[in-house]
Amino acid sequence: MQPIQLFDPESSTCTYILRAARGNEAVIIDPVDRQWERDLQQLQRLGLTLVAILETHAHADHITSAGQLRQVTGARAAAPAACGIAPADLQLQDGDVIRFGDGEEIRVLHTPGHTAGSMSYVWRGNAFTGDALLIDGCGRTDFQGGSAEALYDSVTGKLFTLPPETLVWPAHDYKGRAASTIGWEREHNSRLAHRDRADFVDLMGRLDLPKPRLLEVAVPANRNLGLPQG
Structure with missing residues (x-):
């Protein structure tokens, strides 16, 4: 099974829909606020029920639609515990497993460095690496608790130890590449x-x-799942 990759051209953000091999449950990773209707329509078109919304970190270049999708679908929002996204239903730790569908499992890897709390997700030979590992690059490390030392350790010690055939699906690409x-x-x-x-x-x-x-706008909004504060 391969994920469905969707793209927001304004922020060059990749959003992913993961479908269970059996049943109609699905998970979405890193949705974007201005694309929530597109994403919902795609789920409906495929007859899928959204059960979980995953964030790789609190993004600084776009606002998430996690809160809005949760309100519309009833899906649970999941976020890295160290990212300060308090309203998320699931506060993820390294080694957690997210289950959906009939036997589907997503492994949670803490891959700090771009931000202190950044997570990657591994499912069926696919790695969703957020901004930790990009195609022929990596995320910056100069804000939100970022650390070049931590990022090097995350990529070389965790992501690069995955099987070489593992597909890499990043949170962003700026050159039209998919994986x-x-x-x-x-x-x-x-x-x-x-x-x-x-x-x-x-x-x-x-x-x-x-x-x-x-x-200054996106990070506070994303720590509230993209919903208005107050």
Whole structure:
């Protein structure tokens, strides 16, 4: 089974729908507020019942639709415990397993570095890596408790130890690419492949990237599942 990948062109965010092999239950990962109707229509078109909404972290470049989808569908919202997303129904820890459908299991991996709480999810030979591991790149590490040291350890110590044929589905791509593999990224990723920890930390420290345009708006909103505060 492969996920259904949906794309928000404004933030270059990838949203994923995971379908159970048996039954009609589904899970969505990293939905975007302005695309919630599209996502709901896609679920309805396929006859799927949404049972869980997963966040890889509190994004800084778009607002999630997790709260809105929860209100409409009754699905549970799940978020990394260390991201401060208090309204989430499930506060995820490393090693947790999310179950849906008839025997479907999503393994939860704590992969901090882009943010302190970032999580990746592994399901049926697919790794949903958030901003920890991108196609031929990785997420920045200079805000929200980010750490280049932690990101290097997360990717090399957890993600790169997955089977090489594991498909990599990132939270963002800016060049029109859909997916990669752990094996390819381990050998060719321009930021991580064949670098030691000190070299990677030095590289990340020299990026000097501008702050995301929506940082001050998106992070507080996403810590409330994208719903209005107060």
